[in-house]
Amino acid sequence: MIKDLWYKNAVVYCLSVETFMDSNGDGCGDFEGLTRRLDYLHGLGVTTVWLMPFQASPGKDDGYDVADYYNVDPRFGTLGDFVEFTHAAQQRGMRVLIDLVVNHTSDQHPWFKDARKGPESKYHDWYVWADQKPKNADEGMVFPGVQKSTWTYDEVARRWYFHRFYKFQPDLNTANPLVQAEILKIMGFWTQLGVSGFRMDAVPFVIATKGEKVVKSKPQYDMLREFRELLQWRRGDAIILGEANVQPKTNMEYFGDEGERLHMMFNFPVNQNLFYALASGDTAPLAKALAETRPRPSTSQWGMFLRNHDELDLGRLKPAQRQKVFDAFGPEKDMQLYDRGIRRRLAPMLGNDRRRLELAYSLMLTLPGTPVLRYGDEIGMGDNLKLPERNCARTPMQWSDEPHGGFTQSKRPVMPVIGGGAYGFEHLNVAAQRRDPDSLLNWMERALRMRREIPEVSWGDFEVLDHSQPGVLAMRYDWRNNSVLFVHNLLADPIEFELPRQKLGPDGKQLINLLTEAHSQVDGRGRHRILLEPYGYRWFRVGGLDYLLKRSEA
Ligand code: MG
Numbered sequence: 223m224i225k226d227l228w229y230k231n232a233v234v235y236c237l238s239v240e241t242f243m244d245s246n247g248d249g250c251g252d253f254e255g256l257t258r259r260l261d262y263l264h265g266l267g268v269t270t271v272w273l274m275p276f277q278a279s280p281g282k283d284d285g286y287d288v289a290d291y292y293n294v295d296p297r298f299g300t301l302g303d304f305v306e307f308t309h310a311a312q313q314r315g316m317r318v319l320i321d322l323v324v325n326h327t328s329d330q331h332p333w334f335k336d337a338r339k340g341p342e343s344k345y346h347d348w349y350v351w352a353d354q355k356p357k358n359a360d361e362g363m364v365f366p367g368v369q370k371s372t373w374t375y376d377e378v379a380r381r382w383y384f385h386r387f388y389k390f391q392p393d394l395n396t397a398n399p400l401v402q403a404e405i406l407k408i409m410g411f412w413t414q415l416g417v418s419g420f421r422m423d424a425v426p427f428v429i430a431t432k433g434e435k436v437v438k439s440k441p442q443y444d445m446l447r448e449f450r451e452l453l454q455w456r457r458g459d460a461i462i463l464g465e466a467n468v469q470p471k472t473n474m475e476y477f478g479d480e481g482e483r484l485h486m487m488f489n490f491p492v493n494q495n496l497f498y499a500l501a502s503g504d505t506a507p508l509a510k511a512l513a514e515t516r517p518r519p520s521t522s523q524w525g526m527f528l529r530n531h532d533e534l535d536l537g538r539l540k541p542a543q544r545q546k547v548f549d550a551f552g553p554e555k556d557m558q559l560y561d562r563g564i565r566r567r568l569a570p571m572l573g574n575d576r577r578r579l580e581l582a583y584s585l586m587l588t589l590p591g592t593p594v595l596r597y598g599d600e601i602g603m604g605d606n607l608k609l610p611e612r613n614c615a616r617t618p619m620q621w622s623d624e625p626h627g628g629f630t631q632s633k634r635p636v637m638p639v640i641g642g643g644a645y646g647f648e649h650l651n652v653a654a655q656r657r658d659p660d661s662l663l664n665w666m667e668r669a670l671r672m673r674r675e676i677p678e679v680s681w682g683d684f685e686v687l688d689h690s691q692p693g694v695l696a697m698r699y700d701w702r703n704n705s706v707l708f709v710h711n712l713l714a715d716p717i718e719f720e721l722p723r724q725k726l727g728p729d730g731k732q733l734i735n736l737l738t739e740a741h742s743q744v745d746g747r748g749r750h751r752i753l754l755e756p757y758g759y760r761w762f763r764v765g766g767l768d769y770l771l772k773r774s775e776a
Pocket residue numbers: 244245246247248249250251252297
């Protein structure tokens with residue numbers, strides 16, 4: 223039954239337990255605090271919570287350096303607290319995805335500690351070693367400018383080990399069948415505790431061939447099929463959402479021709495070109511990225527996002543385009559990161575301009591895929607550029623105007639809450655925005671509710687409509703005899719947008735506005751003439767409001 227594909231029309235919300243809500247006053251967010259805030263997320267319209275890593279970890283890379291895959295870091299609670307959380311989510315009809323970080327472990331993981339003893343250790347071959355410093359040891363860093371190499375000498379093992387990320391994150395030898403079996407065991411464990419799937423970290427690196435002799439690594443795509451098969455046996459509706467910032471031409475390798483590999487992937491090409499469109503007002507490259515990422519199996523789905531917990535990676539834009547985004551959204555050196563991206567949160571990037579924030583979210587919600595929100599962006603939280611690297615956009619959630627934004631009773635929060643200035647918790651917080659009917663939070667709640675009622679975006683076919691105004695993106699979706707139309711003005715000027723009714727199918731005489739009373743009728747020459755304010759957007763249903771009837775007949 224195709225309607226069982228719950229992830230197609232989900233609203234995903236990404237958060238870090240560490241910085242969301244502290245229940246016990248130790249300054250660190252925890253599962254009990256998060257569980258108490260589930261009704262907030264439910265009310266906002268979130269259907270799926272994606273948790274960043276919460277497993278036991280030295281925390282040198284925000285939990286992406288796991289030291290025990292089968293435990294909750296004691297700072298966040300216990301496995302018992304975790305199960306209470308997944309149960310509470312289930313009670314509200316919500317699902318939980320968790321990060322699966324298996325490209326590498328922490329160097330403090332017992333496997334690596336044992337592996338360092340040398341080839342006689344049963345875990346030695348779980349990692350990637352070389353006797354001599356490999357020739358390409360200074361290439362392929364994930365964090366250029368911060369990370370110095372990809373091979374490091376280990377004094378105990380007296381061998382070099384491979385690490386695609388920081389040197390405290392040794393790569394697992396994912397070609398080793400024992401490692402693969404362990405990855406399946408980890409997935410089986412957490413599904414048993416109530417999760418609906420995994421956001422798989424760094425997929426291209428997980429499936430890459432690794433080793434000193436590897437000049438150009440080859441992806442082992444079949445590994446993805448094996449991961450998926452286990453999931454389907456253990457829990458039929460569990461999914462893998464892959465982080466794979468790859469060329470569009472390889473997308474089908476990740477999804478699988480029959481959709482037998484990853485269920486979902488983040489759409490990085492659209493993300494980067496969306497920011498270019500927001501910066502330049504030119505929608506043509508975004509339309510091209512949409513066309514290039516269109517092919518996918520019918521059961522597969524894109525994750526659409528604006529900002530995430532990493533830097534905004536612009537590595538796939540042309541240099542001149544990238545410069546334009548830097549100039550518009552991150553002109554200062556300390557706003558940029560790793561020579562390829564911007565580390566700020568969305569609201570400061572857009573100058574805290576409400577019109578532009580709504581435009582950006584409206585675009586994200588109406589592009590073909592499942593929207594993935596980042597905690598705090600629903601209230602327009604800011605960043606703290608004094609914090610190193612990506613931490614600037616990982617500050618605690620701002621709940622109220624109480625000390626430390628109501629995040630913790632402790633005087634020492636795990637990360638400083640943003641205070642003072644335009645983005646300070648004193649006035650930018652959930653409690654204040656709840657009371658204000660015109661707040662971004664309440665706008666978001668209404669937008670998410672309406673988005674959930676437009677399954678055409680998740681399930682339908684889309685067409686980017688041809689017209690003569692490059693500053694306007696007009697898209698039509700068709701599904702089960704119904705059509706919707708979204709129009710976005712990327713420019714700072716008002717614009718009169720014209721669309722002949724022929725572009726809208728047989729019901730195109732009338733457009734029902736889904737957000738306001740401003741509907742549209744064709745004029746005497748058979749055209750819709752829509753006056754868009756600066757950064758204006760429209761969500762229309764094509765034809766009358768009898769679509770629910772038509773849908774049930776389809
Ligand atoms: Mg705590």
